[in-house]
Amino acid sequence: MRGMDETSGSLFSYVDLEERIPTRHPLRKIRQVVNDALASLDAEFEALYTDFGxxxxxxGRLIRASLLQILFSIRSERQLxxxxxxxxxxxWFVGLGIDDPVWVPTVFTKNRDRLLSTEMSRKVMAAILAHREIAxxxxxxxxxxxxxxxxAWASMKSYQPKADAAPPDDDGPGDPPAPDTPLETAPSETPAETDPMPRNTKPLRNAEVDFKGEKRSNATHASTTDPDARLYKKSPGTGAVLCFMxxxxxxxxxxxxxxxDxxxxxxxxxxxxxxDMIHRHSPGSTRRLTLGADKGYDAAGFVADLRQACVTPHVAQKSRYSAIDGRTTRHAGYALSQKHRKKIEEPFGWAKTVGGMAQTMYRGVxxxxxxxxxxMAxxxxxxLPRLLGA
Incomplete structure (x- = not known):
């Protein structure tokens, strides 16, 4: 018998969210680890909130929702x-029941800004790494x-001269000569001919700007959209962009x-x-650590600071004037560190393709x-699901 395609509303519905999620779903293991980590931070949360208001x-729900936004590449709190x-x-992952109302996006954003500071994000990462299954x-x-x-979330057109920058010379090429007497408008001219912006005409919102021949640097210019962003290029032959590191x-x-960081x-x-990260990770440690890095870290001052901190610098050597000598490169561990250090590009690639960090939507460092x-957390x-499952 053919079934009928009819929709009939039910008066009562009993939906158990726990039963709707498959047993082998990867989010189950992630949620378990996150819940254990947040439970260990309960005293930290208690100190941030007052007893009135x-x-x-x-x-806990706010942090789980923020992690969910990153894991599923949701680009805004409103869409979340x-x-x-x-x-x-x-x-189910955040902890809302089937009948619980969802928060207003602006309320969620304000709560997120108050809670998820740099210090709290570091504590969340440390609590996850200290989990009994991850440690x-x-x-x-x-x-x-x-x-x-x-x-950065800023356009190159917002990169304007600073207000406190030194003014150009009076005889500069862009300064028109000062007239001896004020200009007079001829009686025959109409207002439309003398007004540089005719009436009922709006300026172009995204007008083209020609930067050719203009000298710009972080010392004299800053972004009006995000003053913390800096103009920088990481390698020669590439264009400079407003960014963070x-x-x-x-x-x-x-x-x-x-x-x-x-x-x-x-x-x-x-x-x-x-x-800074080495000192935060192992404060006052006397154990001998190894640190693999690329050629950008091959500087005499940096290598000396690592040795003073009881860290063996497994840094890739520059072709000329390298600070890494045979004392380090002769050991087999040096080649092994150079092999493993390239895996750090995987978290960066994941953060940019999935986590939305190719261009941040937040402003301020x-x-x-x-x-x-x-x-990164x-x-x-x-x-985790793949590693712990194996």
């Missing part, structure tokens, strides 16, 4: 709230470091990112951030830094 979004309204799996997978001695460019410290055994872009940012660190979570 309107209740905010629970911090829209999908949580009808996606049962999203509701045995990490290497305590062999690390790698690298940096990547994160394009993201950094990651990876353990070499399974490729987990153990430290993340983001700074303003300049030629020394990668080496400074590497030292503090917001972009906290989002970048949370994206989400990359670690994305690799």
């Amino acid at each position: 309107r209740p905010s979004i629970p911090p 709230m829209e999908q949580m309204n009808y996606n049962l799996m999203f509701r 045995p997978l990490l290497s305590d001695e062999h690390l790698s470091v690298d940096g990547t460019m994160v394009k 993201g950094h990651a410290l990876m353990e070499n055994r399974h490729g987990f990112v153990v430290q993340g 983001l700074t303003q872009a300049d030629g020394h940012a990668e080496r400074r951030a590497a030292l 503090e917001r972009v830094r906290s989002r970048f660190i949370l994206t 989400a990359n670690n979570l994305a690799r």
Whole structure:
């Protein structure tokens, strides 16, 4: 008998979200690890909130929703709230019941800005790595470091001269001569002929701008959209863009990112951030560590600072004037570190293709830094089901 294609509403519906999610779904293991990590941060959350006022979004649900946004490449909080309204799996992962209302996007954004600071993002990453199932997978001695460019949410047309920059010379080529007497308008001229902007005419919103021959640098120019962004190019032969510099410290055994950071872009940012991440990862450690890196880290000052911090610099050698000598390259571990350090490009690639860090949608170095660190933590979570399943 042919079934009828008719829709009939039911008066009562009993939907158990736990039963709707497949047993072998990868999000089950990720949710378990995230819940255990957030439970260990309960005292941290308690210290951030007062005992009076309107209740905010629970911090655990807010962090799970932010991780979900990164894992599923959802480009905005508004779209995240829209999908949580009808996606049962999203509701289950965040912790919302089938009848619970979804938050207003602007309320979610304000709560996220107050909670997910740089310090809180680092604590979330550390709590995930300290999980009883993840900690045995990490290497305590062999690390790698690298940096990547994160394009800022700012156009090159917003890169304008600073207000406190030195004014040009009075006899510059662009300054018109000052007239001796004010210009007089002839009686026969109409207002339309003298007015540079005729009435009922609006300026072009996205007019073309010719930058050819104009000298611009971070010392004299800044973006009006995001003043923290810097004009920078990482390699010769490429165009400079407004960007930040993201950094990651990876353990070499399974490729987990153990430290993340983001700074303003300049030629020394990668080496400074590497030292900061090493000291945060192993404060006051007397164990001998190894640190693999590319040729950009082959600088005499950086290598000396690593040796002073009890870290063996397994840095790729420059063709000329390398700070790495035979004391380091003669050991078999040097070649092994050079082989494993290239795996750090995988978290960067995942962050840009899946995590939305090819061009950030946040402004200000503090917001972009906290989002970048949370994206590195989400990359670690994305690799868990396969590793723990094996």
